[in-house]
Amino acid sequence: MKxxxxxxxxxxxxxxxISLIGVVLVTTSGILWLFLLPSTLRGHxxxxxxxxxxxxxxxxxxxxxxxxxxxxxxxxKKRNKGRLPDVFPPLDFTNPRxxxxxxxxxxxxxxxxxxxxxxTYKAVSYMESVNFCGQTCHVVMKPEFTAYQNSPHSRVxxxxxxIGPGANxxxxxKISGSWQVISVTLKLYPRxxxxxxxxLRPARETCEVCHWPQxxxxxxxxxxxNFSDDEKSKWTKSVLLMHIGGxxxxxxxxxxxxxxxxxxxxxxxxxxxxxxxxxxYTGKDGQTFTFKADGYKTDGPGGLDVRTMDCMDCHNRPxxxxxxxxxxxxxALASGDIDRDLPFVRKITLEILKAKYDTTEASERDIPARxxxxxxxxxxxxxxxxxxxxxxxxxxxxxxxxxxVFPEMNVQWGAYPVNLGHTDFDGCFRCHDERPxxxxxxxxxxxxxxxxxxxxxxxxxxxxxxxxxLDKPRAVGx
Numbered sequence: 363m364k365x366x367x368x369x370x371x372x373x374x375x376x377x378x379x380i381s382l383i384g385v386v387l388v389t390t391s392g393i394l395w396l397f398l399l400p401s402t403l404r405g406h407x408x409x410x411x412x413x414x415x416x417x418x419x420x421x422x423x424x425x426x427x428x429x430x431x432x433x434x435x436x437x438x439k440k441r442n443k444g445r446l447p448d449v450f451p452p453l454d455f456t457n458p459r460x461x462x463x464x465x466x467x468x469x470x471x472x473x474x475x476x477x478x479x480x481x482t483y484k485a486v487s488y489m490e491s492v493n494f495c496g497q498t499c500h501v502v503m504k505p506e507f508t509a510y511q512n513s514p515h516s517r518v519x520x521x522x523x524x525i526g527p528g529a530n531x532x533x534x535x536k537i538s539g540s541w542q543v544i545s546v547t548l549k550l551y552p553r554x555x556x557x558x559x560x561x562l563r564p565a566r567e568t569c570e571v572c573h574w575p576q577x578x579x580x581x582x583x584x585x586x587x588n589f590s591d592d593e594k595s596k597w598t599k600s601v602l603l604m605h606i607g608g609x610x611x612x613x614x615x616x617x618x619x620x621x622x623x624x625x626x627x628x629x630x631x632x633x634x635x636x637x638x639x640x641x642x643y644t645g646k647d648g649q650t651f652t653f654k655a656d657g658y659k660t661d662g663p664g665g666l667d668v669r670t671m672d673c674m675d676c677h678n679r680p681x682x683x684x685x686x687x688x689x690x691x692x693x694a695l696a697s698g699d700i701d702r703d704l705p706f707v708r709k710i711t712l713e714i715l716k717a718k719y720d721t722t723e724a725s726e727r728d729i730p731a732r733x734x735x736x737x738x739x740x741x742x743x744x745x746x747x748x749x750x751x752x753x754x755x756x757x758x759x760x761x762x763x764x765x766x767v768f769p770e771m772n773v774q775w776g777a778y779p780v781n782l783g784h785t786d787f788d789g790c791f792r793c794h795d796e797r798p799x800x801x802x803x804x805x806x807x808x809x810x811x812x813x814x815x816x817x818x819x820x821x822x823x824x825x826x827x828x829x830x831x832l833d834k835p836r837a838v839g840x
Contacts, residue, residue: 380437384430391424392473495520502546505554505768506682512765515681523681524559526568534561553772556633558678565673569680573673579606579616585827587696588820591709595695595702601818601826615813619671622646626671628793629663635675636779638792640666641806651799653806661800676789678781684766686786687715687775691762699758701751705744710736711759721769729763730756 496507510516515523525535538561545551582604590596607614608621619626623646631637639658644650654660669675685693691711694700700707714732719725733756738745745752767774779787784794790813796805810816818824827833 380434381431384427384434387423387427387430389427391420391427492519495524501770502551502555505684505771505773508765508768509679509682509684513681513683518681523568524562526563526571531563553770554768554777555771557778558635558674562674569673569677574608577608579608579614581605581614583817583830583832584814585832587692589692589695589702589708591706591712593705595706595708596822597696597702598820598822599818599824599827600816600820601824603815603817605813605815613812618812619676620673623648627668628671628675629666629668631666634779635669635678636788636792640664641793641797643806651802651804653793653797653799653804655795655797676781679778682778683780684773684775684778685762687712687762687766689786690766691715691759694758694762699761700755701748704737704748704752704755705741707755711762714759715763715767716775719763719767719769722764725763725767725769726760729760733759 492510496503496510510520521535525531542551584602584604586600586602588598588600590598605614607617613621618624623644625644627642628638629640631639639655640660640663641653642650643653652662674680691700691708695702695708700711702708710733714729714736717728717732719728730753734745734752737752776787779789781787781789781792784790791808794806794808796808798805817826823833
């Protein structure tokens with residue numbers, strides 16, 4: 363009887379403006395959901411802002427409306443306490459109004475469950491899409507999204523690396539994402555975004571799902587292109603035979619650092635893990651050696667952060683690499699995007715790229731204009747005869763800048779070190795600096811042959827490329 367006594371006033375209590383607003387919101391969002399259902403079933407919209415409307419705003423309105431209905435009942439009951447009718451219609455099946463009410467509640471509950479479930483699923487799915495990660499927070503994530511689009515992982519979804527499979531890391535990512543939403547809304551985020559990401563899921567659970575470092579990898583050839591700053595730019599190449607290594611008893615790069623039985627721990631004194639004063643190495647024979655950088659007095663890691671080495675310590679920018687100006691220009695010259703026959707083309711390109719531009723809009727306006735103006739003023743004949751080549755090269759110069767520099771986020775040349783190699787940043791030499799072990803007679807060597815063999819060094823026509831049929835005028839590697 364108590365249940366009936368409580369249920370009887372529901373119809374009466376629900377006739378308040380708060381609950382009615384909730385009904386309107388639920389009904390409106392339900393109708394909009396029906397109109398948008400075909401597009402949501404097809405997948406994600408290419409426009410991130412349409413996605414926000416479909417998968418975030420609409421579900422928010424729907425569930426907010428559902429919440430208003432009981433909230434209005436509670437408010438109306440509290441406000442009118444003691445002033446309810448003495449007699450309510452009986453709550454049994456002999457009452458046709460009660461039967462209609464039950465049928466209505468059953469139908470609307472089923473509809474709300476279906477609509478709410480679909481909206482919730484689509485909202486979660488959308489929040490894990492590349493569009494949401496890269497384009498919703500346009501200014502904040504523009505550097506990372508631009509680099510991602512030009513990376514070898516451009517068809518791998520962001521969540522595959524940043525979250526990976528399983529409910530545990532899914533929940534962690536959503537908790538972390540809550541603060542990120544607040545940070546972006548209130549513009550509390552740092553510029554540039556600091557890296558590496560703290561508490562990133564271990565590479566063994568993400569990268570190694572596809573890449574297996576212990577698997578045998580043979581030698582591979584890498585060709586590095588370089589161009590001089592002369593009036594007639596000279597194209598030279600350095601050719602390296604990279605010892606990838608892994609399993610099968612062939613150490614190489616991966617075997618020496620992550621082979622069977624090998625474990626490397628290190629302590630870093632800075633957030634970017636570029637200064638590594640303490641290293642502990644356990645070899646495949648089970649022996650452990652400790653190495654300390656010059657001037658480091660503590661026997662152990664002390665109060666420094668200690669990390670077990672994995673893929674991300676060398677491949678620290680696998681999908682978000684920003685080139686230095688010289689590297690980017692060499693690549694564009696080698697590919698022919700910038701015409702290498704233009705006089706002093708590399709020299710003037712680097713001067714223009716390294717100038718200060720306060721906004722993206724300024725760079726898009728000034729970089730092509732300055733490049734074309736240089737040839738129009740200093741080489742009028744070249745400008746007259748090869749105007750199309752100058753203009754297309756000017757666009758390519760802007761492309762080099764736009765892929766690596768983002769003024770609004772304070773991402774300038776070299777803002778993010780790349781640890782793969784040791785020519786542009788310290789990279790390998792963070793540890794490989796001939797530092798001695800605390801016991802025995804070992805060092806962390808700078809022996810180049812451990813990782814690669816130099817087959818040619820800044821040669822215009824390396825014989826090894828001719829022997830391999832790779833001497834055609836095309837871009838190879840870097």
